[in-house]
Amino acid sequence: MLQRLDKLIASQGTRSRRDTVKLIRSGRVTIDGAVCRDPSQKVESESQQITIEGKPLVYQRFVYLMMNKPSGVLCVSRDPKVSTVVDLLPEEWKRKGLFPAGRLDKDTVGLVLLTDDGELAHRLLSPKNKIYKKYLVRLDAPLTDEHCRRFEEGITLADGTPCHPAKLEILENGEQPLAQVQITEGRYHQIKRMFGVLDRGVVWLKRVSIGELVLDPQLKEGESRPLTSQETELLVL
Ligand code: URA
Numbered sequence: 001m002l003q004r005l006d007k008l009i010a011s012q013g014t015r016s017r018r019d020t021v022k023l024i025r026s027g028r029v030t031i032d033g034a035v036c037r038d039p040s041q042k043v044e045s046e047s048q049q050i051t052i053e054g055k056p057l058v059y060q061r062f063v064y065l066m067m068n069k070p071s072g073v074l075c076v077s078r079d080p081k082v083s084t085v086v087d088l089l090p091e092e093w094k095r096k097g098l099f100p101a102g103r104l105d106k107d108t109v110g111l112v113l114l115t116d117d118g119e120l121a122h123r124l125l126s127p128k129n130k131i132y133k134k135y136l137v138r139l140d141a142p143l144t145d146e147h148c149r150r151f152e153e154g155i156t157l158a159d160g161t162p163c164h165p166a167k168l169e170i171l172e173n174g175e176q177p178l179a180q181v182q183i184t185e186g187r188y189h190q191i192k193r194m195f196g197v198l199d200r201g202v203v204w205l206k207r208v209s210i211g212e213l214v215l216d217p218q219l220k221e222g223e224s225r226p227l228t229s230q231e232t233e234l235l236v237l
Contacts, residue, residue, distance in 0.1 A: 001046070005029065006039035009052065012060060016092045028053045062117035063098060064232050065089070067224035068215060069112045075103040085112055088222055101125065102133070102186050102210070110135070110207035111215035113235075114224065120235060124210060125186055127164060131211040132182040135191060136171075138204035143170045143177045147198050151181070155194045161187065163194060176203065211235065 006024060010017040021039045023029060029036055030051045031043055043050065050057040067085055069075065074084045077099045085100050093114075101113045101121035115121055124131055151168035167182040181191055192202045208215050212234040219225065227235070 070221035
């Protein structure tokens with residue numbers, strides 16, 4: 001695909017468009033071995049070799065970011081009234097048409113994948129692909145093995161919607177137990193509604209993985225970073 005040099009470099013997300021223009025004008029970018037100082041020069045990302053300060057640009061068609069979502073933020077691209085996960089991204093990522101692959105509730109924290117790869121998002125979310133999303137959940141009353149069995153069997157929600165078999169593992173039992181839940185679907189308030197059927201209230205919910213992709217424990221709530229190439233491969237394969 002032919003596109004402007006400044007747009008292509010900025011689309012990789014490591015610099016803003018303005019910084020990219022400065023970089024190009026300063027003579028630190030080459031196309032097929034020749035310095036190019038014109039930000040509007042058209043380039044073909046697949047076949048032309050671009051270098052920045054001597055290093056080859058490895059062009060990535062899509063962007064994949066992980067975020068540790070804080071509570072109080074909506075899991076959508078844009079909202080006129082409320083802060084969204086996209087609003088929390090550093091400036092250079094904001095104009096890329098990124099969207100969250102799958103929604104977490106406003107009060108749920110943890111792993112959100114932001115991407116512009118619609119096909120991958122669809123594949124991760126489609127229940128028929130049986131990709132487990134793993135959550136940690138704190139509840140308001142003790143759990144029993146019977147609850148684990150009900151999850152395994154597949155819970156029918158209060159409105160009659162049947163859920164696919166899921167996994168519940170009790171990590172700490174007591175007045176406010178901590179458990180791990182794994183589901184392959186993403187119905188509205190699904191985990192809260194599943195526990196609602198078992199007469200348990202969710203007091204805290206955190207997503208920790210999507211398939212093989214695990215939330216980086218170094219990321220503080222509200223922070224995000226691009227996936228490493230190894231992490232991207234885990235999703236794309
Ligand atoms: N289930 C819920 O109830 N809420 C979430 O945010 C995710 C799964």
